[in-house]
Amino acid sequence: MAAAAMSAPAAAQEPDHIRMGYIADYFGTSVAAIASDQGLWEKHGLEAELKVFTNGPIQVQALNAGSLDFAYIGPGALWLPASGQAKVIAVNALGYTDRVIAQPGIEGIEGLKGKKVGVPEGTSGDMLLRLALEKAGMTMDDIEAVKMDPSTIVTAFASGQIDGAGIWYPFVDVIGQRIEGLQELSSNEDFFPDIAFPSSFIVSDDMAGNADVIRKVNAVIKEATDFRRDNPEQSVKITASFLGVPEGPLMTESKLAKLPSSAELEELTRDGKVDNWFDTLAGLYTTFGKIEKPLPASEFYLGNLYAE
Incomplete structure (x- = not known):
């Protein structure tokens, strides 16, 4: 009996438990939804506890408070990793979903002068608004930002x-x-290719040293983003079901981004192009007065792990 017990196969390794944030729109949710639908967490040795948030900055607060391990942010919240408050582990998509919009009859950015303009502070919407104002020779002081x-x-x-x-x-x-x-007065696409707007996945400082878990999360992200790229309609269906919302608006949103494959993003990382995207955005945050001295992307993007 003892010998039989000794020769029994070892128990399967317990999965690593992670807490990951997402935002309830297509590009903020689709990777988590696809990973759940396709069993990718389990495949790569993870057990994911998924938590929904309304924006990136709140997720970074949760990371720093120790209640979250990984998170999704849009390009407008990249100033937080650039100021040392988290590390980027992977690019999600190059989005064109942001807009500066106005009421009927306001036909140009100049028409917003002195007007009340709603803005979620520290988001990609905030960034696009500032870029559009700058392009029109204006600043935030020319509008009544709310x-x-x-x-x-x-x-x-x-x-x-x-x-x-x-x-x-x-x-x-x-x-x-x-x-x-x-x-619709302005779009991200108005500024491409000089400025790219990558959404990304980030990790808390506490988890940043755990390369093994980050590799597993990256493996899930890569497989899910490639699935999303190759199966656009199915991905919308999966995401809509996950969120419990109609497919129509998500289908519209799904078409508003460039979706490099994981292999392409690995190559772009090795070539330094992803660092350049992040450095350019960090420079914009400095121009906008968001941060004084951003870190170089090489210090907040864990590209060496993604490019493996």
Whole structure:
């Protein structure tokens, strides 16, 4: 009996438990949704506890408070890793979902001068608004910026309490269904290729030293992003089911990004192009007065792990 027990196979290794944040829109949720639907967490030795958030900065607060290990952020929140508050582990997508929108009759950025403009502070909507104002020879001082979360912007815009907003799809689509003649004044695409707007996945400082777990999370992210790229309609269906929302707005949002494959992103990382994207955005945050001395991307992007 003893010999038989000695020769029994070893018990399967326990999966690593992680807590990961996501945002309830297509690009903020699809990787987590696909990974759950396709069994990728289990495949790569992980047990994921998924938590929903409304924006990136709140997730970084959760990372720093020790209640989250990994998170998703849009390009507008990259200033937080660039200021040393988290580490980036992977690029998600190069999004064109952000817009500066205005009420009917306001046909240019200049038309927002002196107007009330809703903006979720520290987000990609905030960044695009600042870029669009700068391109028009204006600054935030030329408008009456009103800090709001995205859902409040939808309500305030629909009721005419604000004249414009720096916001993103699917919220733009929701507002457009309520406001006939909605004006889209600016898009991320207006600034490409000089400026790319990568959304990304980040890790807490406490977890940043655990290369083994990060490799497992990266493996899930790579497989899920490639699945999303190769199966766009199925990915929308999976994400809509995960969120319990209609597919239509997510389908619209899903088309508003460039989706490099994981192999392409590995090559872009090795070539230093991903570092250049992050460094350019960090420079913008300095211009906007968000941070004084951003870290170089080589210090906050764990590209060596992603490129393996």
